[in-house]
Amino acid sequence: MLLREVGYARPGSLGEAIELLAADDGARALAGGQTLINVMKARAGSPDALVDLAGIEELRGIELGADGTLEIGAMTTYTELVASGEARARPIIGEVCAQIADVQVRNRGTIGGNLCTSDPTNHLPPLMAALGARMTIQGAGGERTVPASEFFLGVYMTAVAPGELLTKITVPAGRGDGFAAVTLGVEGTCIASAAASVDGGVTIALGCVDAIPVVLQPASTDDDAVREAVREANLDPPSDVHASSEYRTHLAEVLAVRAVNQARS
């Protein structure tokens, strides 16, 4: 399909990319393009310019600190996360990335793109919320870090402001994590999803039931406590062709229990 006319730049440094993004309200960052290019085909979004982040070395790579903290560059692909020895510090990250779409999409799609899209059906927003990840955002004025709980603001909206970039995702060391989803076909788009992390307490993040991940902290990892926490959240998810609101609410409860069971096993 022919896209609307668009400008393109491939900066070689982070500073240059931020300068280009700040110079034009209509400019958007291009990461792996596995969502953005289709959005442009559908004319659901029509940026005036694309700032391709592919040439910026600073946005790549996975580092594992001595204390078990993982630092993941925003342009790291799903395939790189699946293959990474460092990322095995929190094996759930590779396990979930291996479930996203298909080989081709995993080879191009990036963790930063998945998070910045903030699509409620994406896998990584609830996962990063459950893992207690922190996002590093850089703009002309410098760098700031926000917790996952403050990063997602709405459907397609995040704390990354115009002229800023998500540069790095920091995942603390953890003990047990889980993820469960009901998808459209095997490894397709999520109809409902739940991520859980157990470390002393338990944190659950539910996907597809609200504009942003719904984070819950049940009293314990017992099935009953998890179910009760989901019920008390009074979820009111949207209905669509794939699932009614009631069915999604039911799935949220079931998937939360499955995710917690995986996390504590």
Added chain:
Amino acid sequence: MSTVTNSRSISVTINGTTYEREVEARKLLIHFIRDDLDQTGSHIGCDTGNCGACSVIVDGSLVKSCMMLAVQADGATIETVEGLADGEELSKLQQAFKDHHALQCGYCTPGMLMSATALLRENPHPSEHEIKKAIQGNICRCTGYWNIFAAVKAASE
């Protein structure tokens, strides 16, 4: 300092031949390959990133060329279905597709072949599950998956 431009001069090596062309930034890689270079082996099925008929290997990595801009491929080495055979001699995988009748209408075949080529290069003896995972991003609407699977398996033995 890099600047924003609506078109760029790119250099791409496809199946061993280097092409230098001026392309619009909005041009998808699949259109560059098919329309600008007249290499029509790679197909456009859905144009939405679902069907995988446009799959090609870019710098060793399998991608859907309808979800990549030609300008993003500047400097890349690309392999398409045209590069699989050696003259008249089919690759082992292509021969296995022929032997196992792994195509009916043939529309998905270029993408299937590239996905299976990428798989066998990385993992010459995949399990049945690995074969199925490897062609997950490729849709065959003749629903001839079983023969495709059998061909990939035969080529891996």
